[in-house]
Amino acid sequence: MRLSAFIFLFAIGILNLNAETTTTAPAVTLKATTDRPDSIYKTGEPATFTISSSPAIDGPVTCILSKDGIQAQPPQTLNLQKGKATLTGTLDEPGFLQLRVTSPHAKSHTLAAAALDPHLIKPSMPVPDDFDTFWQNQKDALAKIPLKSTLTPVPATSSAPFKNIDAFDVQVDCLGAPVSGYFGKPKNAKSKSLPAILFVHGAGVRSANLGTVHWATNEGGMLTLDINAHGIPNGQPEEYYEQLSKNELLNYRAEGRADREKNYFTGMFLRVIRAIDFLTAQPEWDGKTLIVYGTSQGGYQAFAAAGLDSRVSFFCAGVPAGCDHSGSQADRVNGWPKMVPNDPATGKPDPLALQTSRYLDAVNFAQRAHGKGAAITVGFIDVTCPPTSVYAAYNALTIPKTLNTEPLAGHTNTPAALKFMQDAALQHVRDMKRISP
Structure with a gap:
């Protein structure tokens, strides 16, 4: 027994010794x-x-x-x-x-x-001569579609326990896919009493966010609309959105690269304008305050909204995409969605994609923004929406603007950046309340 115990303890010692000798150094x-x-x-x-x-x-x-x-x-x-x-x-x-x-x-x-x-970073190419004509034609075509909306009440739940808010799943007719989102407003709001805010989404395939209807209780009440980026149904099982992302919407960012009429983002931006049509048609809208708020692809949509629609009084764009698509023409990096691919044989930018991209560039929308202000965020180590491209768009803005810089942030909105945008949006609401209708 003693010999067996000795052998057992010796074996345990060997195992422990092996464990010690094979322990790896901590990761650096x-x-x-x-x-x-x-x-x-x-x-x-x-x-x-x-x-x-x-x-x-x-x-x-x-x-x-x-x-x-x-x-x-x-x-x-x-x-x-x-x-x-x-x-x-x-x-x-x-x-x-x-x-x-x-x-x-x-x-x-x-x-x-x-x-x-x-x-001092400037746009890599000038605005096309027919930029405004192209977009006016698009908006004229949209205006021919009657502003018909379907609102389905959404009851409060344990996961969305909103109080004193009327919430709806809303679908609004548009060119192509409809506007699809969640609309919220305070109960019993008076006519022409409320500012409005439109939330637009980053890249990916997902439902609109019901949680943003809570903004309806901010600053004495607001009209809120959160729309998904693709005009797809809201509130579906996760598997539904996964299938769309693997099939019909797998590579939507590259759709229509060589045709400004068929480019995917042309349709996306028209849905943003139609969402603004819906909000500003509400009898409770105050007639003057309309904020567009988004991050990444949502920031891209916010720039487009500000440049295409004079009803936008303020916009917030966190680490915005879609900036300076033609950066290669100034030997610079461009931002997501990398709309202009290089020819594998020559290494030169695809000429049709390059021309198309100029009608869909946040840099060019920036030069046409006429609202009362903008709040932008940028991460200095963002490799998705590189800071060079963001500054090209930010510098092109001629309206009052503020910029939140994060030297050690990548493609994200840090808590400080989120607070910066939220504070800016709510301050704009307060400022607008002091202005007579």
Whole structure:
């Protein structure tokens, strides 16, 4: 028995020893920052990046500097010493100097970026001469469709316990697919008493969001409308939207790239205008306050709404897509949906897609916005809607505007960015209440 016990304990010791000897080192996390909190510099001014690791290690890291993700410079190898290393670079033109850092000891890369005179970034191409004519023709065709809507009451539930609000699933006739969303308003609202807000969606395939009807209780009451991006039914099982995303809407962002009439976003923007038609036709609308609010693809729609419809008094666009499609013509990066592909044989932009994209560019909508203001957010390390493209659109705005910058944010709205947009929208409502009808 004693021998058996000894053998058992010895075996356990061997197992423990093996466990100790095979334990892997903890994963290394990389971080990179600039030497200025706001990460903003003058063109040609050196920006110094500090690269650090946690836990602190000694060893090589690979660094690649680029012009916001394109025109990458040759990789540089630096050696971390006690978890630290520095690298300096610059650009000789307005833009973003992006740093990408990798390490064989880290599970993922890290990014940082320095902005060099970003407020001097200009549109990559001028507005087409017939831009306004094209869109007026589109709006004229839409106006021929009667403003017919179907409202189905939505009762409050445990997951949507709205009180003192009338909520509806609404379908509004439009060219092509209908406007499809959730509409909310305070109970017993008086005629011509309420501002209105339209929520538009980011990329993907999903139902409208019933939760936004809670905005109907803000600032003494608001008309709210949240529409899905595709004119599809709301409130369906998740499998329904998954099937659409795998089939009919699999690659909607590329549909009609070479034809401005058939481009998918042409139809999407017309649905936004028809949604505005619906909101402004409500007897409770105050006749002056109309906000369009969205993020990413929703930010793209917000720019389009502001540029195409004078009824928009304010818009909020978080990390907006659709900016500077023709960036390649100025040797710059462009934003999602990457509407202009390059020819595989020549590497040059597809000429038909390039021409089409100019009628659907947030940069060109920005120059036509005539509302009372805009609130935009941007992430300096956003690789989906790169900051170079966002600034091109932001700089093109001629109306009062504010910008929330996040040097270490990617394609997201941080809590601070969300608060920035929400505060801006509600402040606009308060400001408009002080203006006589």
